[in-house]
Each structure stands twice: as structure tokens, then as C-alpha cells.
Amino acid sequence: MVIRPDVVGVGEAMVLLQPAQGADLATAERMDVHVGGAELNVCAAVARLGGTAWFASRVGADPFGERVLNAARALGVGTSLVGRDSARPTGVFFKEVRPDGARRVHYYRSGSAASGMDEGDAPAILATRPRAIVVSGITIALGEGPERLVRALADGAREAGALLVLDPNLRPSLGRQDRVLATVRELLPLTDLLVLGQDEAEPLFGTTDPAAVFAAASTAWAAAGRNLDGSTEGPDFAGNAVSGGETARGVVGDFAQEIGRGDDRAAGGDVARGAGESARGAEPEAFAGVAQEAGPEGREGLLGSWAPVGRGIEVVLKAGAEGVYCLGADGAPVHLPSAARVVRDPVGAGDALLGGYLAARLAGAGPERAAWVGSELAGRIVEVYGDVEGLPSPAEAAALLRR
Numbered sequence: 001m002v003i004r005p006d007v008v009g010v011g012e013a014m015v016l017l018q019p020a021q022g023a024d025l026a027t028a029e030r031m032d033v034h035v036g037g038a039e040l041n042v043c044a045a046v047a048r049l050g051g052t053a054w055f056a057s058r059v060g061a062d063p064f065g066e067r068v069l070n071a072a073r074a075l076g077v078g079t080s081l082v083g084r085d086s087a088r089p090t091g092v093f094f095k096e097v098r099p100d101g102a103r104r105v106h107y108y109r110s111g112s113a114a115s116g117m118d119e120g121d122a123p124a125i126l127a128t129r130p131r132a133i134v135v136s137g138i139t140i141a142l143g144e145g146p147e148r149l150v151r152a153l154a155d156g157a158r159e160a161g162a163l164l165v166l167d168p169n170l171r172p173s174l175g176r177q178d179r180v181l182a183t184v185r186e187l188l189p190l191t192d193l194l195v196l197g198q199d200e201a202e203p204l205f206g207t208t209d210p211a212a213v214f215a216a217a218s219t220a221w222a223a224a225g226r227n228l229d230g231s232t233e234g235p236d237f238a239g240n241a242v243s244g245g246e247t248a249r250g251v252v253g254d255f256a257q258e259i260g261r262g263d264d265r266a267a268g269g270d271v272a273r274g275a276g277e278s279a280r281g282a283e284p285e286a287f288a289g290v291a292q293e294a295g296p297e298g299r300e301g302l303l304g305s306w307a308p309v310g311r312g313i314e315v316v317l318k319a320g321a322e323g324v325y326c327l328g329a330d331g332a333p334v335h336l337p338s339a340a341r342v343v344r345d346p347v348g349a350g351d352a353l354l355g356g357y358l359a360a361r362l363a364g365a366g367p368e369r370a371a372w373v374g375s376e377l378a379g380r381i382v383e384v385y386g387d388v389e390g391l392p393s394p395a396e397a398a399a400l401l402r403r
């Protein structure tokens with residue numbers, strides 16, 4: 001059987017060392033060891049909600065690489081698209097949560113295995129024909145090779161039948177932020193779902209106002225002339241006010257209907273089967289010279305079909321303690337408050353929100369319902385230390401999707 005994942009998240013995961021809340025990194029005598037990484041966190045949330053999520057990355061051929069792979073598998077995330085690089089180490093980062101709740105992250109990832117990713121890794125990822133590919137600005141910031149990979153995935157997503165999900169994930173301490181902003185802007189016309197924070201909306205669009213952010217993203221999407229009729233009219237989120245002809249979203253709509261059909265597996269089969277029974281078969285070629293790891297991939301994508309509500313880019317705007325804004329039925333942003341009852345460690349909450357939203361959308365939920373699922377996941381992450389430790393149990397997660 002050809003295995004087709006619901007989601008492939010592409011990026012870097014690292015070992016995370018964290019002292020107790022309020023403890024100073026300069027003086028802490030003990031630290032807890034976790035694994036974190038934005039795109040892996042997204043995959044973990046999707047997997048927890050019952051979706052088939054694979055992580056695509058590289059780790060070192062070192063104990064920390066082993067740790068990242070084991071953590072991914074324990075989260076139910078497939079690792080067959082993770083290469084092991086014997087020449088570069090697995091990245092490490094440290095996180096301290098100050099007594100006032102403020103967080104500080106320190107990276108030791110320069111020259112890491114994941115920063116060696118390049119566009120040559122794209123064919124194996126695309127060959128799995130995932131329903132959605134998740135990329136973020138963090139990977140763009142890792143270096144020119146990873147940036148090329150993100151661009152190649154964005155360019156190839158549609159042909160591979162995948163929705164492109166983009167989180168700008170600006171991380172000033174990684175550098176290259178001008179490059180990240182420029183690349184994100186360029187990729188907007190190729191993006192189906194943009195999930196960003198208000199702190200990222202400001203540099204990207206010059207505003208944090210939800211309606212203005214939604215409109216700016218829409219305009220950027222349409223301004224590239226990607227509408228198939230050549231029109232540069234801005235798409236309407238409710239699909240009402242698009243003038244003239246089919247838009248690129250129309251193609252996604254067709255595709256979304258297509259991916260809900262059982263026979264689409266056969267349609268995707270040539271690509272995937274050409275590469276082997278599963279994605280794993282495609283890897284040695286694409287990750288040349290990098291040994292491959294296997295993981296829990298033995299499940300066909302379990303989520304249903306994406307049901308786009310409008311034409312154009314779909315936006316989710318995260319607002320930290322204020323909650324989140326998603327697309328309402330009338331096209332205007334709808335606000336959902338945070339579900340967190342106590343704030344301990346908000347790092348990773350945005351990834352859980354994205355993963356929850358995406359899984360729910362792929363399962364057929366509309367944006368408001370999907371944002372609620374995402375918020376519930378994010379709220380639980382905020383309440384617990386670690387990037388993913390607060391995720392609900394599979395049973396509780398399934399109940400959230402059904403509720």
C-alpha cells in the first residue's frame with residue numbers, strides 16, 4: 001500500500017535543556033532534558049489528534065540525534081524522512097523561564113546537521129504526496145541550503161498535491177531575519193495557510209490589527225497575479241467577492257475535493273510507488289550520503305479532506321495571552337480567547353495551535369472550529385513545561401475533535 005501522510009513538517013528539532021522555572025541558566029545545577037523544534041511540535045499535535053504526521057529533517061549520528069528520533073517516534077511522528085549526518089552534530093538549545101514568566105531561548109545549532117538540509121531533500125518529501133507540508137521561517141533562517149529547500153517545497157507542493165502551510169516563526173537570535181521576511185513575502189502567493197503571530201504580522205505587513213493582517217495577506221497572495229484568470233483582484237475569504245474566473249484557490253479547492261476521494265491514493269500512487277512502497281524508499285536518493293532512519297509510518301493518512309472556505313490564502317493570527325484570530329463565516333476575523341488557565345511555559349503553544357488547527361481542518365472542520373481545537377491544545381501546552389509535554393492524551397484529543 002502507498003502510504004500518504006496527512007502532514008509532513010520540515011525543519012530542525014533539537015535537544016532542549018531546561019532548568020526549573022525561575023532558575024537561572026548561569027547557576028542552575030540541574031536541567032530537564034526535552035526535545036523541541038517548531039515543525040516537530042506541529043507534527044506531534046497532528047499525530048495526537050489522530051493524523052499521520054511525518055517529520056523531515058537531519059540529525060547528527062550522535063546520541064542527541066538518537067534522542068530526537070526516539071522522542072519523535074514516542075510522539076507517534078514518522079521519522080523515515082529524517083537523515084543522519086555523521087559530519088554534523090544535532091542542535092541543542094536551552095530555555096529558561098524567568099520568575100515573571102518571561103522566556104529566554106539560547107541556541108547551539110550553528111553548523112548543525114539540520115542546517116545542512118538543501119533542495120536535494122525536496123524530492124523525497126514531495127514524493128510522499130502529503131496532504132499538507134508545513135514549513136517555517138526558522139528553517140529559512142538556518143542558512144542558504146535550508147532556505148533553498150523551503151523554496152523547492154513551496155514550488156513543488158501544488159504539483160505534489162499538498163497544501164502549503166507557512167509559519168514565519170521569526171527568531172531574531174538566529175540572524176538572517178531580513179532574508180526570512182523577504183522569503184516569506186515571496187512565498188505568500190504559494191501559501192494556502194498562513195499561521196503567524198501578531199509580533200510577526202507587524203514586520204511582515206506593518207500592522208497587528210487582525211482585519212488589516214487578513215486583508216494584507218490576501219492582497220499579497222493575489223498581487224502576485226497567481227489567479228489563473230490573470231486577475232489581480234483580492235480574494236474574498238468567504239469566497240463571495242472574487243471577480244472573474246478561477247483563482248489559484250480554486251485549484252486548491254478542486255484538489256481538496258480530490259484528496260477526499262479514495263481513488264486519489266491511486267492518483268498519487270505513481271509518484272510514491274515509483275519511489276518504493278512508502279516514502280522510505282525514496283529517501284536514499286534525495287538524502288544522498290545521509291543515512292536514513294525509519295519510524296512509525298505504517299499508517300495511511302487518517303484525516304479527511306480539507307474544505308477551503310474561500311478563495312485565497314487562509315490566515316490564523318496568534319495573539320499570545322490574548323488568544324487567536326481566525327477567519328469567520330462572514331470573512332471577518334473571529335477572536336477566540338486563550339484556553340490556558342495558568343501560564344507556565346508558553347513556548348511551543350503556537351506550534352500546537354497550528355497542528356491542532358491543521359489537523360481539524362484536514363478532518364473537515366471549518367476555521368472557527370479548527371481554531372478552537374488549536375486553542376485547546378495551545379492552552380494545555382502553556383500550562384506545562386516543555387514544548388509538547390502538555391498535549392492532551394490521544395483519547396482526550398480525539399474527544400476534542402469530536403466535540
Ligand SMILES: Nc1ncnc2c1ncn2[C@@H]1O[C@H](COP(=O)(O)OP(=O)(O)OP(=O)(O)O)[C@@H](O)[C@H]1O
Nearest residue numbers: 318319320321323338340346347348349350351378
Ligand atoms: N501568556 C499566555 N497566556 C495565555 N495563553 C497563551 C499565552 N501565550 C500563548 N498562549 C496561547 O497559545 C496560543 C499560541 O501562542 P502564541 O500566540 O504565543 O504563539 P507563538 O508566538 O507562535 O508561540 P511559539 O512560537 O512559542 O510556539 C495563543 O493563541 C494562546 O491561546
Ligand SMILES: O=C(O)C(=O)C[C@H](O)[C@H](O)CO
Nearest residue numbers: 036037038138347348351387
Ligand atoms: O526556536 C526554534 O528554532 C525552535 O524550534 C525551538 C522551539 O521548539 C520553538 O521555538 C517553539 O516554537
